[in-house]
Amino acid sequence: xxxxxxxxxxxxxxxxxxxxxxxxxxxxxxxxxxxxxxxxxxxxxxxxxxxxxxxxxxxxxxxxxxxxxxxxxxxxxxxxxxxxxxxxxxxxxxxxxxxxxxxxxxxxxxxxxxxxxxxxxxxxxxxxxxxxxxxxxxxxxxxxxxxxxxxxxx
Amino acid sequence: xxxxxxxxxxxxxxxxxxxxxxxxxxxxxxxxxxxxxxxxxxxxxxxxxxxxxxxxxxxxxxxxxxxxxxxxxxxxxxxxxxxxxxxxxxxxxxxxxxxxxxxxxxxxxxxxxxxxxxxxxxxxxxxxxxxxxxxxxxxxxxxxxxxxxxxxxxxxxxxxxxxxxxxxxxxxxxxxxxxxxxxxxxxxxxxxxxxxxxxxxxxxxxxxxxxxxxxxxxxxxxxxxxxxxxxxxxxxxxxxxxxxxxxxxxxxxxxxxxxxxxxxxxxxxxxxxxxxxxxxxxxxxxxxxxxxxxxxxxxxxxxxxxxxxxxxxxxxxxxxxxxxxxxxxxxxxxxxxxxxxxxxxxxxxxxxxxxxxxxxxxxxxxxxxxxxxxxxxxxxxxxxxxxxxxxxxxxxxxxxxxxxxxxxxxxxxxxxxxxxxxxxx
Ligand SMILES: Cc1cc2nc3c(=O)[nH]c(=O)nc-3n(C[C@H](O)[C@H](O)[C@H](O)COP(=O)(O)O)c2cc1C
Ligand code: SF4
Ligand code: FES
Numbered sequence: 184x185x186x187x188x189x190x191x192x193x194x195x196x197x198x199x200x201x202x203x204x205x206x207x208x209x210x211x212x213x214x215x216x217x218x219x220x221x222x223x224x225x226x227x228x229x230x231x232x233x234x235x236x237x238x239x240x241x242x243x244x245x246x247x248x249x250x251x252x253x254x255x256x257x258x259x260x261x262x263x264x265x266x267x268x269x270x271x272x273x274x275x276x277x278x279x280x281x282x283x284x285x286x287x288x289x290x291x292x293x294x295x296x297x298x299x300x301x302x303x304x305x306x307x308x309x310x311x312x313x314x315x316x317x318x319x320x321x322x323x324x325x326x327x328x329x330x331x332x333x334x335x336x337x
Numbered sequence: 338x339x340x341x342x343x344x345x346x347x348x349x350x351x352x353x354x355x356x357x358x359x360x361x362x363x364x365x366x367x368x369x370x371x372x373x374x375x376x377x378x379x380x381x382x383x384x385x386x387x388x389x390x391x392x393x394x395x396x397x398x399x400x401x402x403x404x405x406x407x408x409x410x411x412x413x414x415x416x417x418x419x420x421x422x423x424x425x426x427x428x429x430x431x432x433x434x435x436x437x438x439x440x441x442x443x444x445x446x447x448x449x450x451x452x453x454x455x456x457x458x459x460x461x462x463x464x465x466x467x468x469x470x471x472x473x474x475x476x477x478x479x480x481x482x483x484x485x486x487x488x489x490x491x492x493x494x495x496x497x498x499x500x501x502x503x504x505x506x507x508x509x510x511x512x513x514x515x516x517x518x519x520x521x522x523x524x525x526x527x528x529x530x531x532x533x534x535x536x537x538x539x540x541x542x543x544x545x546x547x548x549x550x551x552x553x554x555x556x557x558x559x560x561x562x563x564x565x566x567x568x569x570x571x572x573x574x575x576x577x578x579x580x581x582x583x584x585x586x587x588x589x590x591x592x593x594x595x596x597x598x599x600x601x602x603x604x605x606x607x608x609x610x611x612x613x614x615x616x617x618x619x620x621x622x623x624x625x626x627x628x629x630x631x632x633x634x635x636x637x638x639x640x641x642x643x644x645x646x647x648x649x650x651x652x653x654x655x656x657x658x659x660x661x662x663x664x665x666x667x668x669x670x671x672x673x674x675x676x677x678x679x680x681x682x683x684x685x686x687x688x689x690x691x692x693x694x695x696x697x698x699x700x701x702x703x704x705x706x707x708x709x710x711x712x713x714x715x716x717x718x719x720x721x722x723x724x725x726x727x728x729x730x731x732x733x734x735x736x737x738x739x740x741x742x743x744x745x746x747x748x749x750x751x752x753x754x755x756x757x758x759x760x761x762x
Contacts, residue, residue: 201500244462259669261425264669265666266583298424303425304579310463
């Protein structure tokens, strides 16, 4: 989606800054924001560019580096950790052949960690873009990834 | 019956996506009825109910409502805090996904009681489903004219907007949350002034937790006095408990205050896993104390929890069995805070980093007695000198462990010496 189209949907008020950035970033296959885009947003809301940069650097959802089409966030807090019999982090790193923070070569997946996803009753849990997967087993992880890979080739 | 369903009574009975089903069970009736009550009577009901905030701190709700009502500056704002990021807590998500209209009804009641015209629900960005369900519910309420102008055909305007978080735990802290809604980085403000006098956009603002708002319709329904009879004298009503960890049944359970934790774990949670024993629990979430199994007869009660000097009142119980290493747990907890610190003040920004390093030594069995006293100092300094609740409660797990599991710390130091001796021989 073009940035303009996203901007049009919001009043020119600073309170919508995070909403705008979230919506726009989500619409991009690279899931990231560029310097020029931030300038355009700053312009639109009539706030200093430095302000928009400070917001982007504060919130963990925003990235200025290109990322994969699917962002996989695994949780590593206590409720997940103590129910995690497969080591979700390592399983994902092996299955994707990347380390946390990296993107697969085909630009399909980026692996990130997240603080508690609020799914502790279904621990261990991960989030892929806006979907949650709970009670993970190795099998389930493999199936989920295959699904996303298939979706990409289709 | 151990469970007492006041605010979760609709769950499993109605389709959360349909306002009609909520209406069929007398939903929005209290909001409508309230317009025929005097504001004084409404406040009386809340005061006699002795309702305390469900977001963790347990502050009396009626005091904040009254302070807001007295402010003459307009506009006034109502904010529902749905940032729920404390590891181990998921009850607000449960409410939003399964009973969205009771939250909206509660916000309407609070708005009318305080004369606020605009509301926000600040939902953490990770809660995609909650965001969708709440958005849809708001739309339906607007169509019914329960939100918007002249709601319930009365001369009162009130509408609600959703704001999403973007992956920052500290934004659940009320001042950081205000900053975030204003489109800024979520760094806390120095208080006073408090939000009820100078909050969002500098205007009077009432901030309460999801569960707190969801409780307001029940109080009007059964009356403040009847509500105060449920629970304990210092903690009235029911509490949603987020039960997780090494138990058979994890989930959210609504129980009256005053129920022992052991009963919740065994009867609702089905007890520990086959062949396992409970070793400890963490109470409230990452910011709460780690306490040993023998203390499980303690009852759910704000005053009882106060001795831990943390906001353990959000109702999480994380059960850990005999397979778990306390130092591994403490390391994770500390890592969480180190990661989520906003960096505004030094004790929290640097302190958590150092504390994590010391904990790592205990985990790796390389700690000495010096490290033990170092850890004690680090925890105390972070607790006492941090600017906001995040830093102040970050060392709670460590402080409580040093108290209840001191033996484990000493044992680790001994282990190191033994291993060193062994290596020498
Ligand atoms: C670091 C930090 C995070 C917090 N996160 C939340 C939260 O996610 N939800 C919440 O209701 N309160 C949270 N609080 C407490 C709020 O600051 C505030 O006390 C609460 O929203 C008031 O509502 P209540 O009185 O209804 O509990 C947090 C506090 C701190 C210090
Ligand atoms: S205590 Fe931590 S989170 Fe709170 S203001 Fe200081 S650095 Fe930020
Ligand atoms: S600890 Fe992983 S979802 Fe809560």
